[in-house]
């Protein structure tokens with residue numbers, strides 16, 4: 227468009243805004259759902275000279291009640307004075323400004339106002355009026371407040387969990403210390419062996435509390451870490467340098483209520499294999515976690531002398547059976563080809579997953 231046309235358009239828009247009637251643009255300002263006002267900085271205290279219907283709906287005032295007043299009547303005790311000072315500075319400097327501030331309706335209720343205001347100058351740079359739009363962003367503020375409350379509640383829970391974990395770990399350490407003392411005082415090798423097994427189980431449970439506490443986006447326990455740590459600790463504690471440990475662990479996060487039983491089951495199966503599979507020769511122990519659709523399988527495989535000594539009816543077998551049933555799992559023991567035993571624990575992923 228040539229500049230003469232530009233000028234004419236600008237003049238028409240300005241004239242129509244002044245009169246608030248007639249023009250297409252003025253019609254749009256009147257009809258829009260966005261609250262808009264125009265103020266006149268050449269009058270005392272920069273009063274409102276035009277307010278559209280959306281502004282009246284938003285604030286609850288009539289046109290008569292707002293015309294001729296400075297907009298600060300929307301402010302109240304909860305309005306942020308720093309935001310008001312920034313608006314004042316922008317208005318004084320004839321700059322546009324974006325601010326979010328708390329405003330009050332005629333009935334005293336509040337809303338969060340995303341205010342945009344801008345000076346309008348003519349071609350010579352002379353200030354004509356101020357134009358502003360007001361957008362109610364209360365819902366966003368309510369959502370943000372809700373999110374803050376949820377986060378605070380989560381942080382409080384995480385703190386509590388850490389504290390409980392800390393105490394549980396201390397208690398387990400105390401029980402371990404007592405059993406170790408008792409075991410050292412007993413002349414009976416059978417008692418010492420039984421206490422040693424109990425100590426192993428307590429240690430497997432302690433592994434749970436050595437893991438990092440859950441976070442908002444990382445709930446539950448890392449099963450691969452848990453299983454890996456238990457197997458490594460057991461092989462190391464056995465002193466069997468001729469037993470090679472192979473870990474093949476798919477990543478999976480499990481619920482706290484499933485992590486305890488899983489830790490105990492892995493402890494039983496791995497310690498059983500170390501004790502019985504390789505009585506007088508070297509061997510390899512493979513611990514695997516696989517995910518297959520709706521199932522998670524934890525497998526402990528040895529290439530030892532055949533089916534392990536912990537047969538049906540033993541305390542270990544009963545413990546494993548009870549624990550796996552507790553988390554909805556099924557245990558299967560089968561011979562491996564060409565040698566050894568595989569113990570497979572199959573679990574429903576939706577029951578144990580975090």
Ligand SMILES: Cc1cc2nc3c(=O)[nH]c(=O)nc-3n(C[C@H](O)[C@H](O)[C@H](O)COP(=O)(O)O)c2cc1C
Nearest residue numbers: 265296297298300301310313314343356357358360
């Ligand atoms: C065009 C225009 C629109 C304004 N709209 C609002 C508004 O919706 N809500 C508000 O709290 N302040 C609004 N203000 C700001 C106040 O009118 C005033 O400029 C501000 O309170 C700073 O000045 P004061 O310290 O003298 O009060 C607007 C100002 C102008 C120029």
